Amino acid sequence: MxxxxxxxxxxxxxxxxxxxxxxxxxxxxxxxxxxxxxxxxxxxxxxxxxxxxxxxxxxxxxxxxxxxxxxxxxxxxxxxxxxxxxxxxxxxxxxxxxxxxxxxxxxxxxxxxxxxxxxxxxxxxxxxxxxxxxxxxxxxxxxxxxxxxxxxxxxxxxxxxxxxxxxxxxxxTAEQHDSSVALVSHVPQVIASLLAARLNSAPESALSLAGQGLRDTTRIASSDPELWVQILGANSAEVVRILHAYREDLDAIVAALEAPDVAGARRAVAESLAAGNSGVSRIPGKHGQDRRFGQLVVMVDDKPGELARLLTEIGEAGVNMEDLRLEHSPGAQIGLAEISVLTEVEERLAAELEAGGWKIAGAWK
Amino acid sequence: MxxxxxxxxxxxxxxxxxxxxxxxxxxxxxxxxxxxxxxxxxxxxxxxxxxxxxxxxxxxxxxxxxxxxxxxxxxxxxxxxxxxxxxxxxxxxxxxxxxxxxxxxxxxxxxxxxxxxxxxxxxxxxxxxxxxxxxxxxxxxxxxxxxxxxxxxxxxxxxxxxxxxxxxxxxxTAEQHDSSVALVSHVPQVIASLLAARLNSAPESALSLAGQGLRDTTRIASSDPELWVQILGANSAEVVRILHAYREDLDAIVAALEAPDVAGARRAVAESLAAGNSGVSRIPGKHGQDRRFGQLVVMVDDKPGELARLLTEIGEAGVNMEDLRLEHSPGAQIGLAEISVLTEVEERLAAELEAGGWKIAGAWK
Structure with a gap:
């Protein structure tokens, strides 16, 4: 056919x-x-x-x-x-x-x-x-x-x-593929699962302090163990290679934190954190090096129809959103809509929204 | 005053x-x-x-x-x-x-x-x-x-x-606080920074395969090193205590992956992953044990005004969204709006949206 x-x-x-x-x-x-x-x-x-x-x-x-x-x-x-x-x-x-x-x-x-x-x-x-x-x-x-x-x-x-x-x-090649996904998918799965496992013995009062950082860092820990045992088993050599390097870095930061007042310890910790900064900036996409999109954060009342009204005005301004994220704390009367738009239209949109009575809580390029 | x-x-x-x-x-x-x-x-x-x-x-x-x-x-x-x-x-x-x-x-x-x-x-x-x-x-x-x-x-x-x-x-108490935030904030920061640091030596072709899992797992790695050196230094004893336990778990999964065909190895890996499942389910909030909210995923054409039209209809149905997330792949002609609403109104809303011509790509409670 x-x-x-x-x-x-x-x-x-x-x-x-x-x-x-x-x-x-x-x-x-x-x-x-x-x-x-x-x-x-x-x-x-x-x-x-x-x-x-x-x-x-x-x-x-x-x-x-x-x-x-x-x-x-x-x-x-x-x-x-x-x-x-x-x-x-x-x-x-x-x-x-x-x-x-x-x-x-x-x-x-x-x-x-x-x-x-x-x-x-x-x-x-x-x-x-x-x-x-x-x-x-x-x-x-x-x-x-x-x-x-x-x-x-x-x-x-x-x-x-x-x-x-x-x-x-x-x-x-199959080998390039396997080493690539070990890094961007299989090792993050292991790391997130091990971190989430630490929460099992925690008191509820500690968990009640959890914020978006912990949620994001452990989100993929909810993946299916049966499937992942097979994936990790089939790519174990590449995964182990990266986990060894990770373990060396972990040892270094643990050693520095065990003696935080020893000369050089703080520098070692700072270098680990800075290496994390540069690593995360290499990920393509909106949180990485893709600078085509800017973010506008707009305050939205927590009642039916308000977000729709905002998005209608954005549509009427002829602006297309690349991404939208609503931040909303339980019980809060106000939400924050983080809108990704092309940087070249961001300023104009912010001005039009403000003219329309919306409060802009933040803007970044 | x-x-x-x-x-x-x-x-x-x-x-x-x-x-x-x-x-x-x-x-x-x-x-x-x-x-x-x-x-x-x-x-x-x-x-x-x-x-x-x-x-x-x-x-x-x-x-x-x-x-x-x-x-x-x-x-x-x-x-x-x-x-x-x-x-x-x-x-x-x-x-x-x-x-x-x-x-x-x-x-x-x-x-x-x-x-x-x-x-x-x-x-x-x-x-x-x-x-x-x-x-x-x-x-x-x-x-x-x-x-x-x-x-x-x-x-x-x-x-x-x-x-x-x-x-x-x-x-x-100050001590309860410090051990709680070590678990839900300081250790996740270290773990995410070390994972992101692994990306520094990766070829770009590997990074081009990155998905939302890697982005979420490493997001907080972009935090300010200068501030975090001080936080980690001031809470080093609690952070180190948890990192030691984390390292034991890491060693166990590395040992299992180094010999994946040895009896018990797969079970050890599966247990690590299952411990991650149960840990992440303890986090309160919409991705954790808060079951008051269900998710509806609605397909939305990638053109100005479409999401607004959807949200207007949701508002007209008298339903308040607890959270909204737009999933949108670069270049795609369609986006997916994941809407969190109270479980008791979820089915009614799905029916009303479908009657209005919207495609529901998924629904969960």
Whole structure:
């Protein structure tokens, strides 16, 4: 089936109807692609089909592309089975680790010339088809990891999949991918979980003092342990390498804090904190080095319709918000709307809002 | 001066015109209190006065209450000087650590019967009077740490200050306070800074894969090193105690990941992650155990006015939002508005929005 909207040509078979698989199905169907969805669990499969992620498999299926979206532990085995069952299909997967499944797959003797690994950097804390979204991948990086003498045209098919789903294709080796995600995803998960674990023995009075800093720092600690055991196990070498370096830095700051009045101790602590400043400034995006957006903080009364009135005025000013965050303390009569807009319109918007009677609590570029 | 709006009676002198001091001044002046503001730096002082945080000191000043809002390192010395200069005034401070300044103060031989320490759990990553806000403390806990035989009436004056500023008074000993904030604030700062420091040596291609997880986990790593060296130094014993326990957990997960196929290794990793799950669930508030609020995720076209239209309809439905978060990937044509509302109105609102043509991408209680 050729569809005017999709780049992908032919049927796409999605194996695994969890969050990622069902989101791939929803996204491709929105482009008019014929999506076959399959799951080892009949209940999961029914849910995904009801949800609109695709249709059930038929004996006559002849997919051009198969997307394997199963847990990391079984990814290689499922890829091997799909390569055998569909000898004309190209197979990719969406597992969060790439080198280990490939090595496992090579050990099975499968026809790996028809396999190209990939990994969308997208997800949510909540899993399952029920949390799936057609737009889950929009604007997110999707790493493609060709191995050996991958043919150009086949990488192109995976790129078409990625582009059909609104994601941004990025090509790396499996090893580059694994060391990158160890740093930006797997190690932060470990660090956040260990920090959150410290809260178990805390008195409630201490927890009642928690603010946004603790909430943000530990948010991802609510992720699914079962999935993460598999991810960390499959990428353990890279994760351990970074955790060793982290542990050295931790030892240094602990030593300095154990003797804070010794010469050089405060400097050591200050250098750790400054290294954190420079590290965080390297993260792209609105909290990092992306300086295209400025922030305006506007005070908003805590009653129905007030925020809508503010946003209506922003819309009437012809300004598009890149991001909006409402800060609102429980019980407070006033909220603060932090609005991200292009820096070139920020001053004009602030002036128009003030003229309209809004109080600007802060403005930054 | 007695003001019908304020609980505080008489003049309040604020020493230190940074973020906290200037915010105290703005908040009290909004209640009609006569606020004297002072800063060792004439430039800072002028800025704070221009900003409306208070008036300059006069020889005839006779404050009933003095709020010391200077860096932790000089807090005890400034409290001692204020106690001497104003023999009839009660003095409090807002430093993030409480036991060390008190011990220092006792060593000076000052009249500590007129001093009661306190600490508002409020702040921002950006400092200075320029970031001050009258509503900075609204709804936030403000810890009061009486020492020795503090007279009931004097604790009441500090409570009046806290209530005038919209904060919630919490009474603890200095030691309870310091161990609590070590856990919910100081250790998370160290952990986030060390994690962010790992990003300094990373290739840009790795950083380009960063998602919200890394951003949240490292956000507070952008805090001011100079201030944090003082905070960590003044509370080093409590911070070190927690970091030791953290390091034991880190060693355990590193050992398990170094030999992921050894019997029990995966279980050890899973238990670490599960301990993180239970720890994070203990944090009060919308991401923790506060189950009064449900979340609705609504798809919103990325064009001016669309979000306003959504919020207008929510207002017309008579529903008040507790919180709103706009998720929006750069370049995407669609945003997702995550709306927190009381669980009892969530289903009705979802039905009304769907009837109005909005797409609900998800709903949770």
């Amino acid at each position: 050729v569809d005017v909207n999709s780049r992908i040509v032919g049927e796409v078979r999605v194996v695994g109807a969890g969050l990622l698989g069902a989101s791939v199905g929803l996204g491709l169907r929105a482009k008019g692609v014929d999506v076959i969805v399959h799951d080892a669990s009949p209940a999961n499969l029914r849910l995904a089909i009801d949800y609109g992620a695709g249709r059930a498999a038929r004996d006559t299926d002849n997919p051009t592309l198969i997307v394997v979206a199963v847990p990391p532990d079984v990814t290689a085995a499922v890829i091997a089975a799909e390569l055998t069952a569909f000898p004309d299909a190209l197979v990719t997967d969406v597992a969060s680790v790439k080198a280990a499944p490939l090595a496992e797959l090579l050990a099975t003797g499968a026809d790996v010339a028809r396999y190209i690994g990939s990994h969308p950097l997208a997800g949510r804390e909540r899993g399952g088809a029920i949390s799936a979204r057609a737009d889950l991948f929009i604007g997110r990086p999707w790493v493609i990891t060709p191995h050996g003498p991958a043919r150009f045209g086949e990488v192109g098919v995976i790129e078409d999949l990625v582009l059909d789903l609104g994601a941004v294709p990025v090509t790396m | 007695v003001d019908v709006n304020s609980r505080i009676v008489g003049e309040v002198r604020v020493v230190g015109a940074g973020l906290l001091g200037a915010s105290v001044g703005l908040g009290l002046r909004a209640k009609g209190v006569d606020v004297i503001v002072h800063d060792a730096s004439p430039a800072n002082l002028r800025l704070a006065i221009d900003y409306g945080a208070g008036r300059a000191a006069r020889d005839t000043d006779n404050p009933t209450l003095i709020v010391v809002a200077v860096p932790p390192d000089v807090t005890a010395a400034v409290i001692a000087a204020e106690l001497t200069a104003f023999p009839d005034a009660l003095v409090t401070d807002v430093a993030s650590v409480k036991a060390a300044p008190l011990a220092e103060l006792l060593a000076t031989g000052a009249d500590v019967a007129r001093y009661i320490g306190s600490h508002p759990l409020a702040g921002r990553e950006r400092g200075g009077a320029i970031s001050a806000r009258a509503d900075l403390f609204i709804g936030r806990p403000w810890v009061i740490t009486p020492h020795g035989p503090a007279r009931f009436g004097e604790v009441g004056v500090i409570e009046d200050l806290v209530l005038d500023l919209g904060a919630v008074p919490v009474t603890m």
